[in-house]
Amino acid sequence: MSIIDRYVVRQVLIPFLLGLLVFTFIFIIQPLMLYAEDLVAKGASAVAVASLIALLIPQALAITIPMALLLSLLIAFGRLSADREFVAMQACGISLRRLLRPVALVSVGMWMLTSYVLIELVPTSNQKFLDGVFDVTSQRAEGEVKPRTFFTEFPNLVLYVRDVPPEGGWKGVFIADLRGDQGAPIYLAEHGRVVIDRARRRIDMELSNGTKHSVKNGDRQEYDVVRFESSKVTIDPTTMFQQQQDKGPRQMTIAELRAQIAEREKQIDPTSNAPFSTHNERMEIHKRFSIPVACLVFGLIGLALGATHRRDGTLGSFVIGIVVVFAYYVPLMIGPSLVKGHYLPAWLGMWLPNFVLGALGAVMFVWRDRLADQPFTLRLPRALTSVGTVRGRSLPGLSILDGYITAAYIRYSLLSVVALLAIFYIAAFLDLSDKLFKGMVTWLTIASYFRYATPEWLYYVLPLGVLLGTLVTIATLTKNSELIVMKACGISLYRLALPMFATAVFVGAVLFTLQETVLGPSTRRAEELKDIMRGGNPQSADVLHNRWLVGRNGEIYHYVSLDQQSRRIYGLEIYEFTPQMDRLTRRSHIDTATYIAREDERMTDVWELRSGWTREFKEGALAPVEFAVEQRQLETPAYFETEELDSRYMGYRQLRTYTERLRASGADVLAHDVWLNRKIAFPFVAVIMTLLAVPFASTIGRSGAMGGIAVGIALAISYWTLITIFAALGAGGALPPMLAAWAPNLLFGSGALYLLLTVRT
Numbered sequence: 154m155s156i157i158d159r160y161v162v163r164q165v166l167i168p169f170l171l172g173l174l175v176f177t178f179i180f181i182i183q184p185l186m187l188y189a190e191d192l193v194a195k196g197a198s199a200v201a202v203a204s205l206i207a208l209l210i211p212q213a214l215a216i217t218i219p220m221a222l223l224l225s226l227l228i229a230f231g232r233l234s235a236d237r238e239f240v241a242m243q244a245c246g247i248s249l250r251r252l253l254r255p256v257a258l259v260s261v262g263m264w265m266l267t268s269y270v271l272i273e274l275v276p277t278s279n280q281k282f283l284d285g286v287f288d289v290t291s292q293r294a295e296g297e298v299k300p301r302t303f304f305t306e307f308p309n310l311v312l313y314v315r316d317v318p319p320e321g322g323w324k325g326v327f328i329a330d331l332r333g334d335q336g337a338p339i340y341l342a343e344h345g346r347v348v349i350d351r352a353r354r355r356i357d358m359e360l361s362n363g364t365k366h367s368v369k370n371g372d373r374q375e376y377d378v379v380r381f382e383s384s385k386v387t388i389d390p391t392t393m394f395q396q397q398q399d400k401g402p403r404q405m406t407i408a409e410l411r412a413q414i415a416e417r418e419k420q421i422d423p424t425s426n427a428p429f430s431t432h433n434e435r436m437e438i439h440k441r442f443s444i445p446v447a448c449l450v451f452g453l454i455g456l457a458l459g460a461t462h463r464r465d466g467t468l469g470s471f472v473i474g475i476v477v478v479f480a481y482y483v484p485l486m487i488g489p490s491l492v493k494g495h496y497l498p499a500w501l502g503m504w505l506p507n508f509v510l511g512a513l514g515a516v517m518f519v520w521r522d523r524l525a526d527q528p529f530t531l532r533l534p535r536a537l538t539s540v541g542t543v544r545g546r547s548l549p550g551l552s553i554l555d556g557y558i559t560a561a562y563i564r565y566s567l568l569s570v571v572a573l574l575a576i577f578y579i580a581a582f583l584d585l586s587d588k589l590f591k592g593m594v595t596w597l598t599i600a601s602y603f604r605y606a607t608p609e610w611l612y613y614v615l616p617l618g619v620l621l622g623t624l625v626t627i628a629t630l631t632k633n634s635e636l637i638v639m640k641a642c643g644i645s646l647y648r649l650a651l652p653m654f655a656t657a658v659f660v661g662a663v664l665f666t667l668q669e670t671v672l673g674p675s676t677r678r679a680e681e682l683k684d685i686m687r688g689g690n691p692q693s694a695d696v697l698h699n700r701w702l703v704g705r706n707g708e709i710y711h712y713v714s715l716d717q718q719s720r721r722i723y724g725l726e727i728y729e730f731t732p733q734m735d736r737l738t739r740r741s742h743i744d745t746a747t748y749i750a751r752e753d754e755r756m757t758d759v760w761e762l763r764s765g766w767t768r769e770f771k772e773g774a775l776a777p778v779e780f781a782v783e784q785r786q787l788e789t790p791a792y793f794e795t796e797e798l799d800s801r802y803m804g805y806r807q808l809r810t811y812t813e814r815l816r817a818s819g820a821d822v823l824a825h826d827v828w829l830n831r832k833i834a835f836p837f838v839a840v841i842m843t844l845l846a847v848p849f850a851s852t853i854g855r856s857g858a859m860g861g862i863a864v865g866i867a868l869a870i871s872y873w874t875l876i877t878i879f880a881a882l883g884a885g886g887a888l889p890p891m892l893a894a895w896a897p898n899l900l901f902g903s904g905a906l907y908l909l910l911t912v913r914t
Contacts, residue, residue: 154255157247161255164233169225169259176220178870179576180213181206208282211274216579218267219447220478226256226455239460249460249522253453260452267445272407275441280404298323299824303701307388308332311701312358313709314345315734322346325734326360327709328386329701338367339728340386343735356388366737376768402437410434432492432499439503440485446507447481453514457521481506482579554644558626559652565629566622566656570614577610578603585686594686602686605679608672612664617869619660620842623653627850636851646914650847657843664836669804677802704788707732712793720748720790722760727787741767748790760787800828808832823890827883830894831876841898842868844905848912872897 154162233239242252298304304312309332315325326345330338342363349356361383369375402410417429454477488502497505585599627650630636639649702710706729713724727741743765748758766779800808812825845868875897883893 158255164229168228172221176217211278223451230459263448435499457517569621570618623846660839661836673802722746805832824884826890848908
């Protein structure tokens with residue numbers, strides 16, 4: 154390679170590596186936040202958690218390598234154009250076609266790398282990930298059960314335990330088996346644990362020193378109480394072993410896919426009296442060859458978009474790059490539906506985006522080679538570019554300099570937020586696309602999922618956008634020597650960064666408002682939609698959801714339905730126990746319970762019970778006492794209306810109330826206390842990151858935006874890693890909840906203040 158070739162390759166590789174890092178980090182940030190913290194808190198080793206997360210990287214790389222290549226070409230040639238280096242090259246006789254040589258070299262290298270990832274790494278890593286998930290779940294199945302919290306992850310079983318000792322197992326176990334049509338048995342045991350036999354595909358809950366209560370054929374008179382020293386409740390292993398039994402196309406090698414095609418073509422589908430369809434396997438084979446070719450297509454488009462004679466238009470080219478990514482991957486996902494509808498053959502459905510964008514890239518390259526001074530630009534709205542001034546006059550309290558800094562800061566921050574959100578959308582769409590094109594979900598369901606998931610993604614992206622906006626703004630001012638001029642005019646770095654600090658405070662307020670309003674309900678609805686799209690049974694979940702409660706005295710309530718307006722409960726079951734939950738003392742069934750107001754201060758929260766029976770247990774099961782109408786003191790209507798919620802789905806005030814209620818009932822609320830403090834601590838991340846970014850950006854020299862992005866990525870990864878580690882330590886009791894929640898802010902804040910006070914202003 155010549156000097157110019159090596160120079161161009163270096164300019165492309167540096168932003169490529171940074172882009173690959175940030176895109177891949179965005180792809181795995183959700184599983185990192187959702188699973189890593191929980192596994193660490195349950196005692197899983199750091200090596201096991203890291204290995205499991207690492208298995209997600211090849212799947213992400215198959216998508217992020219072409220994306221990073223396109224954006225790195227736009228950034229590299231945008232910088233060469235802005236610094237007039239591209240003009241100097243052309244003045245020396247180096248044409249755009251000559252620059253195609255180093256670009257082609259990089260693109261071919263990325264094509265080979267992506268091909269290796271898709272053909273060799275992805276199938277094996279996907280299968281190992283499924284195996285790893287099962288292994289971790291198997292080893293930590295007991296740890297998934299939290300004390301004094303209803304666990305409904307086992308199919309059609311409701312599990313409640315009084316205590317989870319550190320040595321393993323459970324104490325004070327209550328199990329409701331809802332798998333039968335009538336007479337659902339109730340198990341009560343002193344001790345319990347999960348035993349998983351992977352070789353025999355068997356999962357059991359072993360109970361010791363307990364009783365089994367059952368009503369035969371729904372007849373209250375035929376009530377059985379069986380005492381046992383040891384008993385087993387078998388769990389349906391389908392949900393845990395299904396993914397291992399069924400090896401899908403994504404887990405197959407190309408040889409296995411071809412063998413599957415040959416086998417299915419020999420079999421006759423009884424519904425159509427024709428050989429079984431093989432389009433899924435054929436599309437998977439073509440996809441593994443067509444997606445790497447996107448590197449060649451993006452290389453051509455990136456060179457055509459990035460190289461220009463003009464100093465402006467870089468921002469527009471960057472945004473157009475995101476549009477190009479969507480323009481490639483969306484048709485790639487639509488192709489399977491056209492293939493299954495017999496509109497396109499399998500090979501064309503996978504190769505169509507390459508053909509269309511490849512032809513477009515060739516046309517753009519020829520046009521740019523002839524007219525290099527005509528850039529592709531996408532200007533931001535005029536209202537955004539004129540932030541800080543109105544018709545040439547400064548807004549009250551906002552100087553011309555503040556307007557200039559604020560406009561650049563908001564522009565870079567919004568660009569970062571939009572780009573990162575786009576990655577979330579692409580990742581989610583790719584994850585759910587197979588369900589869409591199999592007809593299991595509709596476009597409307599996907600759109601609804603995006604709508605409800607956006608607040609959570611925005612909650613993650615806003616701090617990172619603020620961080621990148623600050624770093625790139627200060628770094629760009631430093632690179633262009635504008636910061637030196639401002640300092641020479643007597644403007645300190647503190648005064649210069651004041652608009653950024655103010656905006657960061659505003660973003661922190663937005664984050665807190667978001668989590669107190671729409672974040673919880675929307676995230677919960679998004680999770681429900683995702684479970685449904687992945688094959689969950691909403692009817693089964695609804696039977697178990699929010700209909701099991703623990704009273705203030707330790708009794709367990711279960712009801713069929715609740716009418717909040719009339720304050721009436723239908724199908725109410727009440728289970729009362731000894732203090733240690735080792736024996737059932739009384740069981741009541743009420744067809745209808747209606748709340749009635751009582752003026753008698755000695756007896757509040759009174760309910761009128763109609764058509765029910767009560768059975769007490771002393772030396773065996775006594776005959777049931779039936780009643781037509783009876784009054785009894787239970788919990789308040791608001792108590793029954795309270796949902797069993799995950800801490801992630803609640804705002805600060807709601808979680809505080811919920812935690813106090815659990816604390817009053819004697820439940821272990823350590824994990825809830827950590828989350829409660831995190832609700833206050835996390836919104837400060839925008840301010841902390843801005844405080845840290847300002848001195849960092851001013852000291853990275855003339856490396857400009859690339860240096861700022863590199864520092865931003867490193868800081869973001871470090872911060873989220875610390876959040877995971879300290880939250881796990883707090884949930885495990887190794888740190889006080891407040892310290893566990895605030896430790897990342899304290900560490901990064903202390904470092905930010907030190908750098909801010911020692912940097913040259």
